[in-house]
Amino acid sequence: MNSRYVFWFLLSPSQLLLLGLLAGALLLAIGRRGTGRVLTVLSATGVLVFGILPGSVFLARPLEARFPQPELPSEVTGIILLTGAEETVASEVSGTPQVGVQGQRYITALGLAARHPGARIVVSGGPIDERGKAPLGTQSGVARALLESLGLDGDRVWFEQQSRDTCDNAANTKSLLRPKAGEAWVVVTSAMHMPRTVACFRAAGWPEVIAQPAGYQAAPGLHGVGTFRIVSNLALLDLALHEWLGLAYYRWTGRTTQFYPSP
DSSP: OOHHHHHHHHSOHHHHHHHHHHHHHHHHHTTOHHHHHHHHHHHHHHHIIIIISTHHHHHHHHHHHSSOOOOOOSOOOEEEEEOOOBOHHHHHHHTSOOBOTTTHHHHHHHHHHHHOTTOEEEEESSOSOOTTOOTTSSHHHHHHHHHHHTTOOGGGEEEEOOOSSHHHHHHHHHHHHOOOTTOOEEEEEEGGGHHHHHHHHHHTTOSOOEEEEEOOOOOOOGGGSOOOOHHHHHHHHHHHHHHHHHHHHHHHTTSOSOSSOOO
């Protein structure tokens, strides 16, 4: 697994909030009341704002709303599906391809493929086969198995296997396909991930791609502000903050030229 993803898994906002509560309680228990009280109050406030109140929804919704559902042309050259929804561990354990909460991007891409039978389908991600990993041990391997199981004609599907992150997806897919002006390429990824994806595709010098967001997660709940389920809201916090930090990091390191691209 990529070290950056391991780091984020261990030190994601939800993890830090819960660890802060635990550490604060332990400090209070051993008599470190000052530090324990501060840590407990800060962590509890974070859980309240982002886990119970709709703070996570307010972070996620601008990302998901940035690129609306597009009006597609009658002729689509190709559909670019970004990997990232695949659950490799669950796939290996079950022996069948599995996707997680972002799996809606597959449904969207397959729907587009059915409506545009002449369009090529390009899955952009890492290698299908990696040394030491089972056939379902990579995201691209899961993607191939899933698309085959759903009956998609393998002759229509190309795999870009060099990418490790979103800007790699944009640059490497451009090198593979050599898109021309006037062609209609549709990129499919999760709605929350779309601003970062478009920023990378523009920085890679693509002729304008059509953003097709899928898998909305900041859906309005009670009174239009989201749900009050702590676990779901903290998971949404992790996803949203990961995207905002990704936008900032890519812009800061010069990998993109826009922090928050508009349609």
